[in-house]
Amino acid sequence: MLTDLDREAVRSNFSVYEHDWTFGSGYLGEPFLIDDCLAYFDGRVVNFAAFKAGQPGTPISGEQICRGVAQMQQDDRAALLHVWGVFESLPSLTVEGNTLHLLAGPSDTYPGExxxxxxxxxxxxxxxxxxxxxxxxxxxxxxxxxxxxxxxxxxxxxxxxxxxxxxxxxxxxxxxxxxxxxxxxxxxxxxxxxxxxxxxxxxxxxxxxxxxxxxxxxxxxxxxxxxxxxxxxxxxxxxxxxxxxxxxxxxxxxxxxxxxxxxxxxxxxTGPDYTEAIYADPEIDGYADIAQRYSFFWNSRMHEISASRD
Structure with a gap:
């Protein structure tokens, strides 16, 4: 969850559209601040917005992402990880001894906000x-x-x-x-x-x-x-x-x-160009069903939302 200090850190370094965590938390899950990046967890899926507050073009390492997932999941193990932004793309990520395999991506590069x-x-x-x-x-x-x-x-x-x-x-x-x-x-x-x-x-x-x-x-x-x-x-x-x-x-x-x-x-x-990827833990029962329902790219979410103004 976000502490008062976390909220102030985001407010002070607000940089891109995704830093409005009050909107994201309404449908992505509980918000967290991980190495100055916002991330969300709904008990099954981690959504990691790899745009560093104050420095949104700074690449986020795979190690930072893994540390963030470990911090968020606590008692519930994530079946799926959706990460978008500016980040190190790897074929797999290891979180507390569990391997998350690349399911989709990395995507093409999309233009920023x-x-x-x-x-x-x-x-x-x-x-x-x-x-x-x-x-x-x-x-x-x-x-x-x-x-x-x-x-x-x-x-x-x-x-x-x-x-x-x-x-x-x-x-x-x-x-x-x-x-x-x-x-x-x-x-x-x-x-x-x-x-x-x-x-x-x-x-x-x-x-x-x-x-x-x-x-x-x-x-x-x-x-x-x-x-x-x-x-x-x-x-x-x-x-x-x-x-x-x-x-x-x-x-x-x-x-x-x-x-x-x-x-x-x-x-x-003005926003940095970005990409995205989806990782899955095949040891979690039902991960394939979750992936089938949830496997989408940012281009089919916020780009479609923005297209409502077209």
């Missing part, structure tokens, strides 16, 4: 973003900030549409179903979009530190020329400026069009 440096953000220098904002306002779309304890049927309708229209892995669905509890955190707000008569979309925005904001997910109705995502981005950036935020973390870009959308709003790729 996109961020906006809010204090230097200038809409005057972004003509396409200004044009998109005008188009959204002409459609009578308006965005506003809301703090809620419960999601409404409008929110669930858009989440359900998102899930139904994407061939996603089970953990992706788990991430979405964790949102109703996640929004109750005092540092999490909703930005909602409507026109004169309808609820059109919303974004989940987290403020894990006073200087960082994380756009966790967005959901919107899909129709040609909707501009819902544009008015969301305009409002989110304005909100971050009003709160004196330094960095707005936008996560990954699961497609070229999504990367172009983020860049249109002044984002640049």
């Amino acid at each position: 996109y961020t906006i440096q809010v204090k230097n953000h200038d809409m005057f220098l972004l003509p396409e973003a200004r044009k998109s904002t005008r188009a959204a306002l002409n459609k009578k779309l308006r965005a506003h900030l809301v703090q809620r304890e419960f999601l409404t049927s409008n929110h669930f309708r858009l989440i359900e549409e998102w899930v139904k229209t994407r061939p996603i892995a089970l953990p992706s669905v788990a991430a979405m179903t964790s949102l109703p509890a996640y929004i109750r955190n005092p540092h999490v707000l909703l930005v909602e979009v409507s026109d004169d008569s309808h609820f059109r979309g919303f974004g989940v925005l987290s403020f894990p530190t006073p200087r960082d904001a994380v756009l966790v997910a967005t959901f919107s109705e899909k129709y040609p020329g909707s501009r819902i995502e544009d008015i969301l981005m305009h409002e989110i950036i304005s909100l971050c400026k009003a709160r004196d935020v330094t960095t707005l973390h936008l996560g990954y870009a699961g497609s070229d069009s999504l990367a172009r959308f983020k860049c249109k709003w002044g984002a640049t790729k």
Whole structure:
């Protein structure tokens, strides 16, 4: 579990999207800080985010990963280890005398996250973003900030549409179903979009530190020329400026069009490129069934989540 000192260490050295542990712990398991990396354990699967707080591009050794798994599993032995980030890729890992064999990976290298440096953000220098904002306002779309304890049927309708229209892995669905509890955190707000008569979309925005904001997910109705995502981005950036935020973390870009959308709003790729791998302990009964349900790559989880903004 995270101690108060661990939480402060993450807050002080918040560097990338994955350092918002309050979201990850909602669907990945109990959070731990291992050599300044966040990791999670649900009793069967260890998820290890190999992005060192403060130095996310520093490679994490196999020895560090093994030490972390040993520290987390305690009475329950992990059947599966999913590690992503910047790390030493090995054919096997030995944890307290037990061998975890490489089941999948290492994957291709994926591009890192996109961020906006809010204090230097200038809409005057972004003509396409200004044009998109005008188009959204002409459609009578308006965005506003809301703090809620419960999601409404409008929110669930858009989440359900998102899930139904994407061939996603089970953990992706788990991430979405964790949102109703996640929004109750005092540092999490909703930005909602409507026109004169309808609820059109919303974004989940987290403020894990006073200087960082994380756009966790967005959901919107899909129709040609909707501009819902544009008015969301305009409002989110304005909100971050009003709160004196330094960095707005936008996560990954699961497609070229999504990367172009983020860049249109002044984002640049700042996170380190990364890879991932899945290890399994064949001596654990049922490990193959767990692997079949859980064997997914980050590209089919957070990249798909980020593609909800496409």
